[in-house]
Amino acid sequence: MKGWIMMPFRFVVAALAMLSPALALADPVGKYDVVGINPDNGGEYSGTVEVKRSGTTYSIVWTIAGTESYGVGLGGKRSGNSSTNAASSSDDTIAIGYGNTDGFGIAQYDRQPDGSWKGNWAYAGGAISTETWTPVGKGSRSLSSPVRKPASEAMKPIGNTIARP
Secondary structure, eight states: OHHHHHHHHHHHHHHHHHHHHHHHHTOOOEEEEEEEEOTTTOOEEEEEEEEEEETTEEEEEEEETTEEEEEEEEEEOOSSSOOEESOOTTOOEEEEEEEETTEEEEEEEEEOTTSOEEEEEEETTSOEEEEEEEETTSOOOOOOOSSOOOHHHHTOOOOSSOOOO
8 A cells, every 4th residue: 555655646756856847947047049020121130138037027138239228027927817927937928128228118028838938029119029039059040021131231220219129
């Protein structure tokens, strides 16, 4: 009888051990290669983004075409009700307010099964676009765009009221 009782216990322990790494992978903290679509001309841009936990929020810095944008984010979980919360290592969504010298905007990203983060962003007074973060060293992604232009044209400054992440 004792062996029969220990069998389910061992199964539960093994299952929890397998889940622990998966939960750790949900954490958005890290360095990423980023690709996105410029909503103004459909061109693809690329750069880097770094996410750090700063107390109960996330601190985010994008570097794209030599311009840095800074954001603050709230964590969240898709399971059950998707509400934002204090930053946590088990977050699988992140909502961000960001800005740079050209203005400000909002963004929201969801963790993908492959460990990348994909989401949408919009700048004040502008259109919605998409962006994908891939962990540095894990390869980069390309996004579909109706009009493909070189990254140098995609990120041309286009006024002082527009900010891209």
